[in-house]
Amino acid sequence: xxxxxxxxxxxxxxxxxxxxxxxxxxxxxxxxxxxxxxxxxxxxxxxxxxxxxxxxxxxxxxxxxxxxxxxxxxxxxxxxxxxxxxxxxxxxxxxxxxxxxxxxxxxxxxxxxxxxxxxxxxxxxxxxxxxxxxxxxxxxxxxxxxxxxx
Numbered sequence: 001x002x003x004x005x006x007x008x009x010x011x012x013x014x015x016x017x018x019x020x021x022x023x024x025x026x027x028x029x030x031x032x033x034x035x036x037x038x039x040x041x042x043x044x045x046x047x048x049x050x051x052x053x054x055x056x057x058x059x060x061x062x063x064x065x066x067x068x069x070x071x072x073x074x075x076x077x078x079x080x081x082x083x084x085x086x087x088x089x090x091x092x093x094x095x096x097x098x099x100x101x102x103x104x105x106x107x108x109x110x111x112x113x114x115x116x117x118x119x120x121x122x123x124x125x126x127x128x129x130x131x132x133x134x135x136x137x138x139x140x141x142x143x144x145x146x147x148x149x150x
Contacts, residue, residue, distance in 0.1 A: 038080035
């Protein structure tokens with residue numbers, strides 16, 4: 001299968017991000033890494049992806065600096081995949097994607113996985129984006145200034 005056009009040199013931050021995490025498997029790998037999955041076999045069991053696809057995505061996420069491959073924490077010969085600081089920076093993306101899905105893809109009353117606070121055990125409240133002055137941040141009150149714009 002031919003590789004899609006790269007946006008690695010695009011002036012658009014969204015384009016550059018999609019190059020790395022715009023694939024369904026990449027985002028699900030990152031989600032699982034936040035949930036504590038670290039080993040290839042555990043990602044495989046959780047995701048149900050083909051071995052070659054999982055291997056390719058893990059390699060790409062390591063090359064992009066989202067994950068790091070490290071010796072297994074139990075001293076075995078296995079490698080583990082851990083989120084880097086760059087990878088941990090994707091947490092708000094995962095939370096917002098989760099919230100969007102909760103609001104738009106689940107009928108009322110349907111059971112679903114819930115993000116909880118580890119300390120209290122309570123569900124995390126809906127997060128909102130805000131300007132630095134506290135106003136809600138949304139598409140209607142923002143615009144893109146392109147690098148070649150005056």
